[in-house]
Amino acid sequence: MLRDIKKHKTQFISIFLMAFLGVFVFTGVGGEALGLEANVNQFYEDTNLADGWIYSPYLNDLFVEQVYLLGATTQMERQVVVDSEAVIKNEPDVTLHFVENNTISKFYLVEGEPLDINDSNGVWLDKSFADANGFKVGDNISFEFEGYKINKVIRGVGYSPEYVYHASTYSVLPDFKKIGFAYLSYEAFPSDTVPYNVLNVKFKGSPDTFNEILDYRLDGYYITFLERSQHSSVSLFSDQISLHKMMADVFPMVFIAVSMLILLTTMTRIITHQRNQIGILKANGFKNSTIIWHYLSYGFWLVLIGSVLGLILGPMILPKFIYSIMDSMFILPSWNYAWSMNFIYMAVLMVLMSVVVSYFSVKVISDEKPSQSIKPRAPKVSSTGIIERLKIWRKLSFNVRWNYRDAKRNKFRALMTIIGVLGCVALLTCAFGLHDSVNDLMVWEFNKTSHYETEMIIDDGASQSSIDEVASDVNGDEIMKDVIEIESNSTKKAGNLLVLDGTDLVTPTDSDMNEIKIKDDEISISQKMADMLDVKVGDTIKWHMMDSNKWIESKIDRIHADPNSQGLIMSKEKLQDLDLNYTPTTIVTNEPVDKNYSAIKSFSSMEYRMEGWQNMILAAWVLIYVLIIFASFLSVVVLYNLGLLSFIEIEREIATLKVLGFKTDTLRRLLLTQNLWFSTIGFVLGIPLGYYILKTMWASAGDSYYVVPKISLTNFLLTAIITFSLSIIVNLMFSRKIKKLDMVESLKNGE
Amino acid sequence: MMSTIIEFKNVVKEYKSGNHILKAMDDVNFSIDEGEFVVILGPSGAGKSTLLNLLGGLDSVTSGQIIVNNQNVESFDDNQLTEYRAKNVGFIFQFYNLIPNLTALENVELMKDIVDVDIDGLEVLDSVGLKGHANQFPAQLSGGEQQRVSIARAVAKKPTMLLCDEPTGALDSKTGVLILNLLQDMSNNQNTTVVIVTHNSILAEAADKVIRIKNGQIEDIVVNENPKKVVDLEW
Numbered sequence: 008m009l010r011d012i013k014k015h016k017t018q019f020i021s022i023f024l025m026a027f028l029g030v031f032v033f034t035g036v037g038g039e040a041l042g043l044e045a046n047v048n049q050f051y052e053d054t055n056l057a058d059g060w061i062y063s064p065y066l067n068d069l070f071v072e073q074v075y076l077l078g079a080t081t082q083m084e085r086q087v088v089v090d091s092e093a094v095i096k097n098e099p100d101v102t103l104h105f106v107e108n109n110t111i112s113k114f115y116l117v118e119g120e121p122l123d124i125n126d127s128n129g130v131w132l133d134k135s136f137a138d139a140n141g142f143k144v145g146d147n148i149s150f151e152f153e154g155y156k157i158n159k160v161i162r163g164v165g166y167s168p169e170y171v172y173h174a175s176t177y178s179v180l181p182d183f184k185k186i187g188f189a190y191l192s193y194e195a196f197p198s199d200t201v202p203y204n205v206l207n208v209k210f211k212g213s214p215d216t217f218n219e220i221l222d223y224r225l226d227g228y229y230i231t232f233l234e235r236s237q238h239s240s241v242s243l244f245s246d247q248i249s250l251h252k253m254m255a256d257v258f259p260m261v262f263i264a265v266s267m268l269i270l271l272t273t274m275t276r277i278i279t280h281q282r283n284q285i286g287i288l289k290a291n292g293f294k295n296s297t298i299i300w301h302y303l304s305y306g307f308w309l310v311l312i313g314s315v316l317g318l319i320l321g322p323m324i325l326p327k328f329i330y331s332i333m334d335s336m337f338i339l340p341s342w343n344y345a346w347s348m349n350f351i352y353m354a355v356l357m358v359l360m361s362v363v364v365s366y367f368s369v370k371v372i373s374d375e376k377p378s379q380s381i382k383p384r385a386p387k388v389s390s391t392g393i394i395e396r397l398k399i400w401r402k403l404s405f406n407v408r409w410n411y412r413d414a415k416r417n418k419f420r421a422l423m424t425i426i427g428v429l430g431c432v433a434l435l436t437c438a439f440g441l442h443d444s445v446n447d448l449m450v451w452e453f454n455k456t457s458h459y460e461t462e463m464i465i466d467d468g469a470s471q472s473s474i475d476e477v478a479s480d481v482n483g484d485e486i487m488k489d490v491i492e493i494e495s496n497s498t499k500k501a502g503n504l505l506v507l508d509g510t511d512l513v514t515p516t517d518s519d520m521n522e523i524k525i526k527d528d529e530i531s532i533s534q535k536m537a538d539m540l541d542v543k544v545g546d547t548i549k550w551h552m553m554d555s556n557k558w559i560e561s562k563i564d565r566i567h568a569d570p571n572s573q574g575l576i577m578s579k580e581k582l583q584d585l586d587l588n589y590t591p592t593t594i595v596t597n598e599p600v601d602k603n604y605s606a607i608k609s610f611s612s613m614e615y616r617m618e619g620w621q622n623m624i625l626a627a628w629v630l631i632y633v634l635i636i637f638a639s640f641l642s643v644v645v646l647y648n649l650g651l652l653s654f655i656e657i658e659r660e661i662a663t664l665k666v667l668g669f670k671t672d673t674l675r676r677l678l679l680t681q682n683l684w685f686s687t688i689g690f691v692l693g694i695p696l697g698y699y700i701l702k703t704m705w706a707s708a709g710d711s712y713y714v715v716p717k718i719s720l721t722n723f724l725l726t727a728i729i730t731f732s733l734s735i736i737v738n739l740m741f742s743r744k745i746k747k748l749d750m751v752e753s754l755k756n757g758e
Numbered sequence: 759m760m761s762t763i764i765e766f767k768n769v770v771k772e773y774k775s776g777n778h779i780l781k782a783m784d785d786v787n788f789s790i791d792e793g794e795f796v797v798i799l800g801p802s803g804a805g806k807s808t809l810l811n812l813l814g815g816l817d818s819v820t821s822g823q824i825i826v827n828n829q830n831v832e833s834f835d836d837n838q839l840t841e842y843r844a845k846n847v848g849f850i851f852q853f854y855n856l857i858p859n860l861t862a863l864e865n866v867e868l869m870k871d872i873v874d875v876d877i878d879g880l881e882v883l884d885s886v887g888l889k890g891h892a893n894q895f896p897a898q899l900s901g902g903e904q905q906r907v908s909i910a911r912a913v914a915k916k917p918t919m920l921l922c923d924e925p926t927g928a929l930d931s932k933t934g935v936l937i938l939n940l941l942q943d944m945s946n947n948q949n950t951t952v953v954i955v956t957h958n959s960i961l962a963e964a965a966d967k968v969i970r971i972k973n974g975q976i977e978d979i980v981v982n983e984n985p986k987k988v989v990d991l992e993w
Contacts, residue, residue: 404871405868405870405871408859408860408864409857409859409860412859412860413859416858416859659855660857660858660859663851663855663857664857665840666814666816666843666849666855667843667844667849667868667869667872667911668840668841668843668844668845668847668872668873669840669844669871669872670837670840670872671836671840673871673872746836750816
């Protein structure tokens with residue numbers, strides 16, 4: 008057996024590689040996405056993250072009792088959440104949480120003593136902040152807020168489930184030198200009455216129902232109810248998860264399918280080449296079962312070792328790599344890959360399939376009489392088809408005729424080669440397509456839709472006149488962005504409302520990124536939202552502002568497309584027609600701004616927003632490159648292997664032609680032609696398949712992103728270049744084999 | 759006067775296997791005239807195939823000279839050898855080695871791709887009695903028919919010589935005789951030089967020249983003044 012392995016070294020290596028790669032990518036990409044979800048869910052569970060937050064300045068005992076009496080909550084806890092400034096040189100912003108008993112959204116201790124609710128002197132500090140600013144357990148730290156100044160001893164450092172992603176108004180990429188959070192006991196609050204302003208609640212049932220119950224009794228007594236999925240840290244991380252899950256969904260399935268298919272083909276072919284030897288073994292009195300066992304053990308060990316290695320290394324290496332990119336952006340106590348039984352099923356399937364397929368390949372041969380199998384298999388009889396009867400056939404070159412007939416006589420081999428190429432092309436197209444679409448998202452958002460230089464967020468309390476003043480000072484336009492809920496066909500979706508007041512700095516577009524005009528009396532819904540609600544132009548939807556109960560019925564006049572904001576767009580006039588208040592939330596301008604206005608909470612430049620966006624998707628970006636690399640690697644293995652298989656099968660014919668006086672170059676071209684034919688067919692079929700996979704992937708990418716999967720010209724060309732250059736490189740490798748081909752040896756026996 | 763077309767001068771061929779050197783061809787000298795029907799005889803392992811491979815340009819000598827058509831074959835590089843095979847040598851193999859993808863006719867006309875000779879495939883097939891099978895594939899033909907196609911393929915390009923390696927080895931004796939007869943006719947009627955390697959000594963009586971080899975050396979060379987017709991031999 009070892010001798011056989013040596014003889015078929017390359018093929019055995021590729022069997023091993025395909026088993027390994029298939030399982031490695033499947034478990035690696037899958038383990039990464041599942042790990043993200045598992046880690047964050049574990050964290051949320053360990054710290055008992057709130058199901059919702061009720062914001063109100065009136066969170067006295069009476070209010071709490073009222074909420075309690077609703078009977079909808081299972082657990083409640085009040086906090087005072089205030090923005091403070093730490094008294095050190097760079098004046099970082101630290102959000103202080105004075106907690107009532109630390110039972111919901113608990114502080115997750117990494118170092119020091121656990122949070123003690125009776126300790127009025129201690130503070131439990133954000134570990135990332137502490138590390139960035141050189142604070143240690145036992146140090147003193149002072150904070151200033153609302154006229155108070157407090158000085159506390161750091162009792163512990165750790166994490167919080169509300170700060171997995173610490174958004175700040177200044178920066179998309181968290182800078183822990185400048186921002187942080189801290190937990191303290193309510194006892195530490197520097198006044199006798201503790202002005203609780205957030206009520207953390209846990210409840211059973213849906214957040215919508217809870218919100219309705221809450222409104223029924225307490226409407227007007229609180230400002231906002233925020234459900235868990237709307238919390239900026241939670242929603243941002245879940246967007247990440249769905250982006251990663253999308254890549255872990257179809258792609259690895261196709262990947263493992265292609266590798267399995269080619270692996271099985273290779274095994275079948277190797278065994279078929281052993282036909283003669285099987286015949287000899289049988290003729291010498293070996294039992295069928297002995298022979299079958301012998302050949303089964305062939306692939307079994309290789310596939311087993313490959314799969315098991317993939318199973319072990321996949322979830323270890325890939326997630327670790329991706330997580331190392333994410334862990335500066337997102338703060339989780341642990342970054343571990345997750346396991347799924349599917350991984351094991353897949354590996355077992357891989358091994359089982361290889362055993363079953365080898366079994367049947369050997370069985371077919373060993374069922375023959377040994378007298379038959381020691382002789383070469385009778386050549387398949389060809390027939391002349393329509394093409395061959397045409398006059399033109401005789402005019403075709405030998406090359407074309409030979410290859411046409413060869414493909415016709417070896418349909419299985421031809422089919423497998425085409426499928427192999429097709430699969431690889433689909434994977435490459437899809438991986439490049441992901442790259443293109445993510446890139447497109449950015450171009451679309453920053454160049455086509457929101458093509459303004461500076462975005463200024465208006466302070467909640469700013470007066471209209473002060474807003475107008477700023478707008479005219481920076482030559483800017485006011486727009487209104489709000490959160491709404493839309494209902495149609497009894498499906499409810501949260502979305503965004505964008506109200507435009509004649510600005511040319513925000514341009515609604517269609518799915519091809521072309522500008523569209525939304526008239527003053529029209530309401531436009533985004534394509535993705537329309538798809539999710541299953542509505543079209545002319546249909547009627549119901550919607551309301553998140554902070555109001557007033558449902559409005561509107562007819563859809565138009566559909567626009569937006570890469571990452573799904574919802575409605577209308578004009579100021581239309582909004583006012585519907586009896587709603589126009590309250591600008593944002594000023595946009597093409598001028599750079601570096602001045603602080605009292606009416607403006609924060610502002611950001613385009614460069615800054617783009618950079619933030621890029622950082623946000625960095626991990627997904629890297630994951631895409633990983634997919635591209637593996638798709639290319641698989642293509643190399645698959646194409647080389649398939650090339651080798653066909654070369655072995657036609658070796659004798661090639662040798663004959665060489666003896667007859669055909670030049671090595673002519674023979675090389677003969678093989679190249681065949682390679683190119685199959686590659687071309689595979690390529691032509693693979694592109695649409697890749698597009699289809701890409702489309703399926705984006706459809707599962709969560710509610711916020713709308714991507715029109717496109718196969719860009721670059722993508723197309725890159726895939727073509729990779730596929731065809733691999734074809735040619737593989738062919739060049741074989742031309743060396745043709746040169747070295749031992750003509751005498753190849754001609755000696757009939758086999 | 760017939761001219762010498764093939765000449766072996768002090769040909770030595772050694773194979774190395776590890777430290778061991780095997781002399782497959784040890785100082786071999788002979789010559790073959792144009793149009794001769796030559797039979798090379800010898801037991802297995804005597805060096806028959808080596809001789810044929812050297813003559814056919816499939817292998818190169820260790821020392822000595824092989825002169826074919828006044829060319830020094832032993833000095834050729836790979837490309838020249840390929841051209842030499844294409845132009846000078848018509849191979850006929852024990853297992854026919856037809857291209858299974860191509861019909862009988864296409865197998866013959868295949869030669870157009872390597873030599874600048876106008877070939878009428880049907881005419882050549884007719885000369886081996888297979889005109890009616892022109893559009894059949896090798897797998898549809900019997901062994902004898904396949905060998906005849908292979909002869910047609912070999913003669914189509916009008917080579918300097920036909921090299922036949924046990925051409926009847928895979929055929930029954932009756933069919934074998936037909937094949938050998940065809941080869942002898944080609945030699946007699948078309949002045950084609952035919953070199954047949956075989957271990958069947960009966961064929962010796964039909965040859966113009968018999969070269970016996972043993973242990974890599976020439977045992978003897980016999981020239982028959984009156985060779986018998988193949989069909990008249992006692993098989």
